[in-house]
């Protein structure tokens with residue numbers, strides 16, 4: 001597993017490392033700001049953007065409240081169109097199903113279009129272990145695959161790489177001539193992939209949407225590689241997280257308009273593929289179409305009435321681009337496949353809260369994510385909810401330098417706050433105690449430069465701490481009211 | 483309810499009480515000047531947010547429950563903090579959702595609860611408080627105030643009415659300063675990096691003063707300013723509205 005891979009909640013260490021890397025900082029800063037401003041530009045031109053969001057949210061709510069119904073309808077529709085449906089409860093199930101399909105096709109290589117759920121179930125890893133080559137064809141995915149990394153962003157997997165990095169990578173791995181021109185870099189990738197597409201037997205894709213009414217799998221992209229993956233090879237396998245279902249074909253317009261604008265600031269992406277069953281006589285396309293419906297923790301989220309809302313997500317990545325924490329620490333710091341605010345919500349659902357209990361805390365709860373989310377997921381509210389769950393269900397590991405555990409500290413705090421006299425006395429005690437701490441003057445008051453005891457000691461890592469005022473307000477009030 | 487002299491109960495936040503008592507004094511004088519009768523119940527301590535924000539709902543509820551009874555006889559409750567106002571108005575209903583017997587009290591409390599700038603502009607219909615301050619000032623939108631309560635224009639109206647003052651907008655005026663309650667100590671490096679960005683924006687805008695409505699943001703930003711010896715000062719809105727320079 002690569003160093004920037006998955007399966008770790010060591011977010012603090014990774015975040016620290018990312019923040020110490022000036023190159024990475026600049027890559028994240030400029031890319032997220034660019035995507036963010038594109039989005040702002042795009043939604044500014046749509047007068048009906050708000051009602052569109054409401055409508056999308058309404059539709060998602062409807063689907064999530066009756067997911068069993070819509071899933072069954074979707075499966076029926078796929079079969080009716082001549083496709084084959086596979087149900088995968090876990091990541092392992094899903095990988096086993098895919099391996100089986102590839103083997104039945106007699107192939108030892110698959111071409112893949114971008115799929116986050118593929119990353120989530122660690123498909124490449126599983127295929128590799130079975131002696132099957134999985135070749136990523138989306139430019140961003142290809143870049144991270146060549147570097148032995150994981151996507152750093154839901155929409156833009158290689159967001160953390162500058163043109164310069166990509167150029168170096170292509171020179172090293174593809175032996176291409178050095179260029180930093182995005183078009184030429186794309187051309188180099190295309191040339192490498194062309195041969196592979198020509199011989200591939202099995203093509204895989206994810207799905208942006210799955211239409212229950214028609215059994216269609218919908219993918220959107222800008223490069224055309226997903227379209228090639230799904231139409232050129234003899235067998236097409238679509239990996240579909242069960243939350244991707246939308247009810248009717250006529251609802252697609254609502255989501256497509258929201259997704260393009262929220263993700264990249266485009267009215268629509270360059271390619272929208274609507275795949276309904278395998279090819280019919282006289283048509284182009286694959287002979288077989290397989291749809292793998294993947295649960296992998298989603299029904300758990302569905303069962304929780306509050307967390308269900310996280311499944312409304314259409315993976316536009318807007319919340320990542322606007323999140324000041326994501327902008328600083330980057331996608332890999334989150335330690336799992338989905339990063340940013342939405343990653344902090346869904347990762348604990350998919351891998352278990354005990355595995356990822358730090359994630360809901362990696363937010364200042366500023367709410368910028370909710371502001372941009374096209375389906376209006378109340379991300380801060382759900383993060384708060386998860387924090388509560390984390391404290392109740394999975395004990396925090398004691399922190400080095402901690403005198404009292406957080407829970408005990410909070411109990412003590414609550415005890416004091418219920419007694420105004422203790423609160424005042426505590427203030428007085430702090431005023432006394434603080435005199436012995438290292439401090440420096442300024443602005444008419446004294447500032448503590450180093451506080452003892454975790455977590456307070458963390459405050460003074462990069463900031464000073466004001467000394468409490470000698471006369472608190474409750475004392476001053478006596479004069480004010482007399 | 484709103485007669486000639488509305489009765490306003492103050493909610494002085496725990497940080498405000500201990501670290502910024504002069505802000506509370508300014509609030510009292512200003513409220514009196516606009517014609518309110520001000521009361522302060524010293525039984526109050528904290529809104530409960532530190533525990534709520536960290537996921538300790540039971541502890542938060544215990545502390546919050548006291549507040550449900552403390553402000554019963556006031557027409558309005560006013561707090562010089564967007565964050566604590568949010569706690570009362572937005573998070574209390576959620577915190578007490580499982581305690582239906584208390585929900586009526588919560589509802590009564592939250593409907594009368596106002597943030598300071600909001601109260602002046604919306605309820606007292608006052609913008610000009612006669613202050614004068616010949617400096618370049620930037621306003622920092624505190625996240626809860628901005629996004630949970632939707633208060634964006636009110637503080638700016640009050641600031642703009644200050645004579646000889648020049649209000650400059652920060653380039654990233656809606657980006658969080660990095661305080662975030664316990665986030666500031668749970669992720670100290672990220673928190674500080676966010677403060678750095680905010681203060682860089684303030685420097686780019688040539689601001690001499692950074693004004694906000696939240697003691698938390700102010701403490702965090704001022705702490706960074708002091709550590710790095712930056713040439714900008716922080717000021718609570720209530721203090722600004724009493725300046726006569």
Ligand code: SF4
Nearest residue numbers: 313314316317319373
């Ligand atoms: S949570 Fe909302 S903003 Fe974030 S990726 Fe999902 S749909 Fe987009």
